[in-house]
Amino acid sequence: MSEITIKDIAKHAGVSVATVSRVVNGFMGVSPATMDKVNKAIADLNYVPNATARSLKIDRTNLLAMLVSNISNSHFTSMAKTIESCCRQEHFNILLCNTEDDPDIELEYLKRLTELRVDGIILNTTGLNDAYICSLSHTIPMVLVDRSIDDPDFAGDFVGSNGFDGMKLLTSHLIERGHRRIGIISSNQHVSTGRERYAGFVDTMKLAGISIDDQYPYKYAGKLFNEEDGISGARYLMNLEVPPTAIIAANNNMAIGVYKYLGSQNISVPDTVSVVSYGNISNSDLFPVVPTFTTLNPTFIGEKTATLLLSRIQDNTRSKREVIFQPLLLVNESTKSI
Amino acid sequence: MSEITIKDIAKHAGVSVATVSRVVNGFMGVSPATMDKVNKAIADLNYVPNATARSLKIDRTNLLAMLVSNISNSHFTSMAKTIESCCRQEHFNILLCNTEDDPDIELEYLKRLTELRVDGIILNTTGLNDAYICSLSHTIPMVLVDRSIDDPDFAGDFVGSNGFDGMKLLTSHLIERGHRRIGIISSNQHVSTGRERYAGFVDTMKLAGISIDDQYPYKYAGKLFNEEDGISGARYLMNLEVPPTAIIAANNNMAIGVYKYLGSQNISVPDTVSVVSYGNISNSDLFPVVPTFTTLNPTFIGEKTATLLLSRIQDNTRSKREVIFQPLLLVNESTKSI
DNA sequence: TTGTACGCGTTATCAT
């Protein structure tokens, strides 16, 4: 039982394949009579155009890809939802690629995607394939989200938030409330967000007269931005001889870990230690102590990302654009003055 | 600048396209010497095979699709993560399709996916395109998740949980603790889970001597399984002259709504009203009162779903299979005896 | 308005 093709329709309707193609693609120049005949044949034989053959011919797949470090992270699911919605309206389909922040998986995916001839790529990069990505960006329209690649050779766009300023907001908030021993649970320094956010912390502390060097005891370097890092970080910090009075988690997943560890040890927030995080945690408005955090607005980020990619698909030679959202501090209940 | 093809490689290496194809696909019968020549040409010209042309020829795309009602729901993101991981290892890519429980979007997607000639479909159906889906299941390997289609014409597999038993667990739990005025916030009855879960509630109540008919005041019919339904339901129930002593939310999103409404009205759980839900809420272990719920284990569901689909892709004429997980009741702090 | 014929890049058959 082989596939019904445009040829079968042509035969059944008594016209040529060219005419069928014209009808299928809604082109002008077909008489109403033949159009009816063709449509009837299509219905009769239950014909479904072969997108693969079509793509080969017209050199467009209408396929996009979205590579994210962790699709379980609510930040990315919100983004994904918006992106899917925007792209569906423009008749693009989306390939979901979860990298787990593993550069090997990222690279494997990028190769496969170029084989597939996807029309565009949305990338939340691991930060460890920069050269390859820059090179690829000249061939495939690309938008980086959250994490940038600071290389003039990169030809795509970038949408993200200002990690430096965001971290400044969090740090200042704590300093203004009298905190000096501030624990920082930072993340992977080979991704731009990790670097920026850490720099924002260091800079703000310095302005307050506290220099962050190798001797500064209240810092913990996470590895994968995840809950476990948050738990380990909080454990480390709270077990120091003189523990910090406040903790900053550099992303939402690590913040979850922090809250879990503190909860498990019955360490009161904010009475014993204040906690803030870069980015929100899902359902955090149902927590006993509602966290203070900077917002990231994944919906807005997703919308902008989709828009930029779709326009770049029209013309990948256009100059690169950067959309950087300014984070907002939402002060809730997880911090107190000391 | 047009695409580098197998032809260019052949010319550059001084061999035929057949030989290049053999090398690219790792077939035997190529001498080491020519193999080297070809590989050098591939590297020199930076050749990337065209998957579109390949698919057209071999009639396989290595593309799968996953249609879910709401990719923001943590249940589905956990599932998606597992499925993605399983399928990636078998060299399949996944198209993400978010239906928002809209049957029109579902239908639009299914049509597009058959045009794309995807090799398989994972479907969390809206329940309103049964005939079309049954028909399609004979052509495209398909696995339904969570929501089944009870039609002998459906040719695919099903993976889900036992909604009847799960709801029985929740209802019994409340009854055993002395509750009689039990509010039920149910969901869309055209999806199988909605029907099953509701039936489980009705049956259990009946065994306890309470018949659920049109006169039973403590029921609220949601529309879309979402937070808003949960909020409206809780508002309706708690504003009755004699409010219920317990509330059952038929899914996780509605449970979030219930907790939000009760929190906003300072209605204490479980002192004023006990709350249970079918399925867990993300980060609920950080809530002041940890919810009692039935587990759904999306990771396990996802794994089984992927396995069934991949095997069905090998042979879509095999008899249909059903994997139904038995829900577990996790008793936490959101219920009390009265 | 409609039809003929070629090519998109690949795989696979059948030679040699």
Add this chain to the structure above:
DNA sequence: ATGATAACGCGTACAA
């Protein structure tokens, strides 16, 4: 071990 060539299903000059 290697090469020539015919498909796969479609879009589109170009011709009529």
